[in-house]
Amino acid sequence: MNRYRFIVISFVFIIGLITVSPSSGDTLPGEELFNKKCKQCHKVTEQLSIGPGLKDVTKRRSVEWIEKWLIDPKKVLDSNDPIAQELKKSFKRVMPKIPEMSTDENRKDIIEYLKTL
Numbered sequence: 237m238n239r240y241r242f243i244v245i246s247f248v249f250i251i252g253l254i255t256v257s258p259s260s261g262d263t264l265p266g267e268e269l270f271n272k273k274c275k276q277c278h279k280v281t282e283q284l285s286i287g288p289g290l291k292d293v294t295k296r297r298s299v300e301w302i303e304k305w306l307i308d309p310k311k312v313l314d315s316n317d318p319i320a321q322e323l324k325k326s327f328k329r330v331m332p333k334i335p336e337m338s339t340d341e342n343r344k345d346i347i348e349y350l351k352t353l
């Protein structure tokens with residue numbers, strides 16, 4: 237009887253471990269957001285799509301710049317920001333303002349994900 241109980245408890249314990257194991261957290265919240273809101277225009281490689289490929293974007297742009305850009309791309313494009321002026325020359329389409337990017341939380345998640353590219 238004791239042996240049986242031990243097996244049942246071990247079994248429950250192992251199932252518990254599997255359920256809460258970190259593998260279920262492998263995808264970052266920003267990745268999901270990216271797939272929904274950005275992927276249609278951006279690849280995660282260097283390859284161009286409607287917009288630039290975003291691999292290493294956090295190395296070529298500062299987090300402050302990306303923040304500003306995500307909040308309101310048009311505002312940055314209309315300013316004399318030199319990076320925006322370059323982008324304007326290279327891309328026909330203009331990145332729209334993404335409503336989800338108005339919250340600090342979502343921008344933080346997206347930027348965390350961009351850092352992994």
Ligand code: HEC
Pocket residue numbers: 270273274275276277278286287288290293297302305306309313319323324327328329330331332334337346
């Ligand atoms: C409808 C297409 C479209 C969507 C959707 C879009 N972008 Fe863009 N993005 C662009 C274009 C086009 C550019 C190039 C600049 C321009 O012309 O507006 C750009 C530029 C950028 C840049 C600057 C890249 C560089 O090399 O400097 C970043 C960063 C960026 N986008 C991030 C995002 C993120 C994050 C999302 C999702 C929340 C997103 N974009 C959604 C079209 C899009």
